[in-house]
Amino acid sequence: SQLESRSIPYKIGSRGNSILVPSGQVHSTRIYLAGKGLPSNSDKVGLEIFDRPSFGLSNMQQRVNHTRAIQGELAKTIARMDGVEAADVMVVMPENTLFIDEQSQASASVFLKTSGPAKLGEEQVRAIQHFVANAVEGLGTEDVTVTNSRGELLSQEQDRDADAFLSDQQLESLRNLEAYLSRKAEEMLTIVLGPGNAIVRVSAEINRDTVTTSDITYDEDPVQRSSTQTTDRTQTPNPSLLSTNATATASSATITTVDSTTMDNEFAVGSTTADTIQVAGGIKKVTAAVFVAKKEKKDSAGTVTYIPREPVELESIKQAVSLALGIENTATNLTVEQFEFHRQEKVDYLNEFQKYNKYKTWISIGKQVGYLCLTLAVLYGFVRTFRKTPIETIPLGVPLDDLGDFAEAGNGNRSSGAQKRSNFSIFEPGPPDERIELMNQLIRDNPQNMTHAIESWLQEDNGKSN
Structure with a gap:
């Protein structure tokens, strides 16, 4: 239309x-x-769907229209991001139920068509996940899946239990740590084995439990705090003395006295108590997997033969990676394997990426040249507009020798002086009244040409005087 x-x-x-x-x-x-905002994605229906009358629609149709509007608005907004050519969003909204236990979780899928072979960065993908999750009620970022037109999963699977204990900053720090350790070991192996001959992936396990540990340390040398001495005296009668010596007194012959002394010493032992609290989110364990390429040997015909590496070389690589990452060299923590790397797809992708970068470079250069040409054109027009234009002599439209002919159309009393006026011009000496009348007539007949003519005459007089 x-x-x-x-x-x-x-x-x-x-x-x-x-x-x-x-x-x-x-x-x-x-x-x-x-x-006019064309061409537009006609299949992306947004909130304008509610501009049309909706009388007679059922609740189901209203919910479907609401979901379509959200999907369309999200798709149109995501398509405006840098590096995204087109986007499709599918949102699954659960039906409301009376029981919370039966309520299902909302989910969403985002399909992206990127510009060129370049992939979206992790931050862009996470931004899309958060954008979609915040636009749909009851939708979490872990329930948003992002894929591209090549069938690659861009969004990372997130552990719901980990999200319950860790914040987004802690998860981001964990991913940064894994990426740093992987890059660190990969760069080391690249120098030794050559580019593209080693792949290292590191996984870090998060401690999800909060543990409190108490350590008590006792001093080896105790300190005496007090000393107590106790003496006990016991007196008992002696029956044998009483039977042989009846005249003995009771005080000297019939009583036996026993004394006992007890010494009590109290010592104090010094102790130190240390309480350690390990919160959730710490690094519990780090494991790594290393893939190295087999050696390649080409014959005169260009055929590639793969030669396995020696076990001693693999063990040396394993020991070096273990020391570089700071993990134990055990089978459960570190493994090193060798494979035949498939390089054709990587080469094709690299060539495509280089072509895309070259295309973007030429586009950038073209834009800069276009901006420069536009700036020069504006400056040229500005100078042309404000520079001094040379004044051209504009003819009066009536020859000066025929100036007297204007009187033929005038009154009859002026016809007698026509011949006299035709023999002079306004620059020649003549009667002042006739010169003034001639000038007035010329101004009335053609005021525009007469104005330019007067300006031309004045400029000529100024030039002659100079």
Whole structure:
């Protein structure tokens, strides 16, 4: 309809997905349609779906329209991000139930078509996840899946239990640690084995339990705090003395006295108590997997033969990686394996990426040159507008020798002086009244030309005087 309103001839392409216009009108038509917001994704219906009357729609249809509106708005917004050419969003909204236990979790899937072979960064993918999750009620970032047109999963699987204990900053720190350790070992092996001959992946296990540990340390040398001495005296009668010596007194012969002394010493032992609290989120264990490429040997025909590496070399690589990452060299913590690397896909992808970078570079150069040309054009127009334009002599439209002819159309009393006036010009001496009348007549007949003529005469007089 926009093309028909401007009378632009067009026809539909053979596949039905393009519109053809004359080559001379391509650029102007694109600019016009871009100003109208066209072409737009007609299948992306946003909140404008509610602009149409919705009388008679059921609750199910209303929910479907609401979901379509959210999907369309999200897709249109994501498509405006740098590096994204097109986007599709699918949102699954659970139905409301009376029981909370039966309530299902909302989920969403985002399909992206990126510009060129470059992939979106991890931060961009996470931004898309958070953007979609915050736009849909009851949707978490872990329930948003992001894939691209090549069938690659861009979003990372997140552990719900880990999210319950760790914040986003802690999870980001963990991923940064894994990436740093992987890059550290990979760069070391690249120097030794060559580029593209080693792949290192590190996984860190998070401590999800909060543990409190108490350590008590006792001093070896005790300190005496007090000393107590206790004496006990016991007196008992002696029956044998009483039977032999009846006259003995009771005080000397019949009583036996026994004394006992007890010494009590109290010592104090010094102790130190240390309480250690290990919160959730700490690094509990680090494991690593290392893949190295087998040696390659090419013959004269270009055939590649893969030669396995010696076990001693693999053990040396394992020991070096263990020391570089600071982990124990055990089978459960570190493994090193050798494989035949498939490099063709990597080379094709690298060539495609280089072509894309070259294309982007030329586009950037073209934009800069275009901006420079536009700036020069504006400056040139500015100078042309404000520079002094040379004054050209504009003819009066009436020859000076025939100036007297104007009197033929005048009154009859002026016809007698026509011949006299035709023999002089306004620059020649003559009667003052006739010169003034001649000037007035010229101004009335052609005021614009007369104004330019007077300016020209004044400039000529100034030039002669100088």
